[in-house]
Amino acid sequence: MLAIRSGGDILSCLTAIPFIIMREELNGGTFEMAQAMAFFKGNVVPIEQANVSVMTHALHYGTAVFEGVRGNWNADQNEMFVFRLREHYERMLRGSKVMLMDIPYSVDDLCDITTDLIRSCGYAEDIYIRPIIYKSEELVANLKLHQLASDFALIVVPFGSYIDTEGAIKCCTSSWRRPDDTMMPTGVKLTGLYTTSILAKTEADLLGYDEAILLNHDGTVSEGSGENLFLCQNGRISTPSETSNCLLGITRDSIITLARNELGMEIVERHVHRSELYLADEIFLTGTAAHVTPVGYLDERSVGDGDVGPVTRSLSEMYNSVIRGNHSKYMEWCTPVSLGD
Ligand SMILES: Cc1ncc(COP(=O)(O)O)c(C=O)c1O
Numbered sequence: 001m002l003a004i005r006s007g008g009d010i011l012s013c014l015t016a017i018p019f020i021i022m023r024e025e026l027n028g029g030t031f032e033m034a035q036a037m038a039f040f041k042g043n044v045v046p047i048e049q050a051n052v053s054v055m056t057h058a059l060h061y062g063t064a065v066f067e068g069v070r071g072n073w074n075a076d077q078n079e080m081f082v083f084r085l086r087e088h089y090e091r092m093l094r095g096s097k098v099m100l101m102d103i104p105y106s107v108d109d110l111c112d113i114t115t116d117l118i119r120s121c122g123y124a125e126d127i128y129i130r131p132i133i134y135k136s137e138e139l140v141a142n143l144k145l146h147q148l149a150s151d152f153a154l155i156v157v158p159f160g161s162y163i164d165t166e167g168a169i170k171c172c173t174s175s176w177r178r179p180d181d182t183m184m185p186t187g188v189k190l191t192g193l194y195t196t197s198i199l200a201k202t203e204a205d206l207l208g209y210d211e212a213i214l215l216n217h218d219g220t221v222s223e224g225s226g227e228n229l230f231l232c233q234n235g236r237i238s239t240p241s242e243t244s245n246c247l248l249g250i251t252r253d254s255i256i257t258l259a260r261n262e263l264g265m266e267i268v269e270r271h272v273h274r275s276e277l278y279l280a281d282e283i284f285l286t287g288t289a290a291h292v293t294p295v296g297y298l299d300e301r302s303v304g305d306g307d308v309g310p311v312t313r314s315l316s317e318m319y320n321s322v323i324r325g326n327h328s329k330y331m332e333w334c335t336p337v338s339l340g341d
Contacts, residue, residue, distance in 0.1 A: 034122040039113050039154035044120050050153065055138035057148055062192025064134035065095035068288045070159070071118060071127040071337065072324045080118060081325035081334040082129065083288070084250050085111050089131070091250070095188035096133045101150035103133055111335065113154060118337045121156045128159035128289070132191075162226075162289035168296025168308050169210035169285075171224070173274065174200040178214040178222035178245045186245040201225040211285065213277070213298065216245055221272040227285035227293065228252040230267070231277060232311045238276075241269040251286040251319075254333065258318050261329075263311070282309030284316070291323075292316035 040050035058064040067088040071080045089110040096103065105113070114129060121127075136151035163169055176199050179186060184193050196214070204212035204225070212225045223229050223246040230239045230252075237259060240246050259265045277283060281304045283295040292315055294308040303309075308316075322330045 034124070035120065036157070037117060037120045038156075039117050039152075041151065041153075044117060047155065050155070052134075052136070053138045055140065056134070057137045057139055057142070058134035058191065060140050061135070061143070062190065062195070063099065063145070063148070064132050064191040065092055065099055065101065066130060066132040066189050066191060067092045068189075069114075069129040069131070070288050070323065071123075071129055071156070073123075073125050073127070074324045074326070075124075077325065078124075078338075079325065080124075080127070080337040080339065081323065082114070082118070082337060083323045084254070084333050085114060085335045087250050087253075088288075091248075092131060092133060092189070095185070095190065096150070098185045098188050099133075099135075099190065100145040101133050101135070103150055103152045105152060110152075115335065115337050117154055117156055119339060122339050123156065123158050124339060125158050126160060127156050130155050130157070134191075159289075162287075162291075163210055163293055165210050168294040168303070168306065170208075170297040171211045171213050171283075171295050171299075172204050172207060172209040173299055174203060174212040174214045174225075176200040176203065176212075176214060177217050180217050181243075181245055187242070187248055189247065197225040211290075211293070211295075215274060219274060220244060221274060221277065222246050224285045224287070224290075227287035227290045229272075230255065230284050230286065231272065231280040232282040232284075232309065233276070233280050235265070237265055237267045237311065238272060239267055239269055240272050244271060249287055251288055251291070254322070255286050255292065255315055255319065258315060258322070259311075262318055263314065265311070277303075280304070282312050284312040292319050 036047040037044050038047045038050035069088045071082045073080055086107055089107045131154045133150055133152050135148045137148040176196055179196055200212035200214055214222045216222045221240050222244050228246055228249040230237055256267045259267050277298055278301050283303045285293040294312045295303050296306040321327050325334045
């Protein structure tokens with residue numbers, strides 16, 4: 001069996017790690033085993049046994065609803081903290097309703113399945129948790145959601161930083177537009193919807209940018225390819241509203257709460273014009289994968305002085321402490337998972 005030493009925080013993209021990972025413990029110099037396991041068809045199995053058929057409906061038509069959740073390893077406390085697990089599953093089940101998907105699990109069941117799988121895998125490092133509800137019927141040429149069976153699967157992988165850059169990033173306004181909610185349910189993390197994000201991210205990367213900002217069909221700002229967007233001008237923070245076709249991010253909600261409670265700042269949810277971005281003092285992106293990511297350049301213009309601004313810096317520091325279970329006031333957002341249990 002192949003044994004791989006875990007690289008920890010250097011993964012910059014979601015990577016399935018097959019087989020068994022050897023992990024060196026800091027204390028004592030011993031090796032422990034972490035295993036790549038999945039929850040698949042109702043059971044916990046080694047990841048290489050969690051396979052779907054080439055006939056699977058979701059593979060052909062993008063008929064799946066998923067989540068991205070982070071487990072943040074706190075080395076001082078020797079504990080994993082899963083950030084806002086319930087809220088992720090609540091959003092996923094809302095999305096499954098839109099897509100006429102039924103699975104036999106409640107939010108509580110899904111949380112339990114997740115914490116059990118994290119313990120089974122045993123990664124003592126930051127992880128990405130990917131649940132998916134998908135149209136599992138092995139059938140093509142049927143576009144009637146109500147006739148197609150659904151299933152739930154879950155994987156957990158080691159995961160470091162998503163946007164591989166130090167400090168503020170460079171963004172471009174994408175030539176792709178965010179679909180309108182009249183075309184696709186934009187508040188649902190629907191796999192089919194991510195084609196647009198992937199085209200935009202690919203274009204940005206090939207052009208030498210770190211991230212793409214997508215506009216709506218009417219030219220107002222929607223969001224990043226996988227993040228919500230905030231701008232700060234004259235001490236006022238704004239973010240595109242729910243009717244701007246953006247995903248209502250759980251990080252977005254957390255940042256709105258932290259800005260209000262801890263900085264005493266109001267965040268206005270509204271329609272944002274493209275040119276406002278060029279005049280902003282600060283812009284930052286938020287998302288489970290991207291955390292709080294400062295934007296230093298947009299379309300060859302510097303944002304503020306091109307460096308990380310003070311509001312972004314303080315929200316980012318606060319957020320990083322909250323998600324790792326280091327902020328007593330926000331512990332209800334964190335589900336602790338002890339690997340020794
Ligand atoms: C398109 C899009 N917008 C926003 C977000 C941020 O959402 P959250 O903070 O819930 O991760 C994501 C994250 O997956 C996303 O894919």
